[in-house]
Amino acid sequence: xxxxxxxxxxxxxxxxxxxxxxxxxxxxxxxxxxxxxxxxxxxxxxxxxxxxxxxxxxxxxxxxxxxxxxxxxxxxxxxxxxxxxxxxxxxxxxxxxxxxxxxxxxxxxx
Numbered sequence: 001x002x003x004x005x006x007x008x009x010x011x012x013x014x015x016x017x018x019x020x021x022x023x024x025x026x027x028x029x030x031x032x033x034x035x036x037x038x039x040x041x042x043x044x045x046x047x048x049x050x051x052x053x054x055x056x057x058x059x060x061x062x063x064x065x066x067x068x069x070x071x072x073x074x075x076x077x078x079x080x081x082x083x084x085x086x087x088x089x090x091x092x093x094x095x096x097x098x099x100x101x102x103x104x105x106x107x108x109x110x
Contacts, residue, residue: 011094013060014108015052017084022046022077041065046073048080048105050088060088060102076105 023045028038043065051057064070080086089104 010092011090013050013052013058013088013090013094015050015056015058015086015088017048017080017082017086018051018057019049019082020047020077020080022073042070044070044073046077047099048076048086048088048102050086058097059099060090060105061099062102080105080107 025043025045026040027043029041031037031039043063045061045063047059047061049057049059062069062073064073085108087106087108088102089106090100091103094100
C-alpha cells in the first residue's frame with residue numbers, strides 16, 4: 001500500500017468561510033539548569049468558521065508553538081477572506097464535531 005492509496009481515506013469539509021480568528025500569545029518557560037531564568041515561547045491559535053452548502057456550520061482550529069506551523073497559520077489568516085470557498089483537510093478522521101482540529105486548508109478554484 002502506498003501513500004497515494006491512503007489519500008482516498010482523507011476526510012475534508014468544503015464550504016464558505018464565514019469567520020476567522022487568530023490569537024497570538026506568549027508564555028514564559030524555564031531555561032533548564034538556570035534557576036529563575038525564563039524565555040518567552042510564542043504560540044498561535046487559528047479558528048475558522050465554515051458553512052457548507054447544506055447550511056451546516058463547523059469550526060476548525062489549530063494551535064502551534066512550532067515556528068514553521070505558526071507561519072503557515074498566519075498565512076491562512078492573511079490569505080483567506082470571508083466568503084472564500086475553501087476545503088478543510090481533516091486528515092484521516094472526521095469526528096463530525098462542532099469544533100475540530102484541521103491539518104491544511106486550500107481555496108477551491110472555480
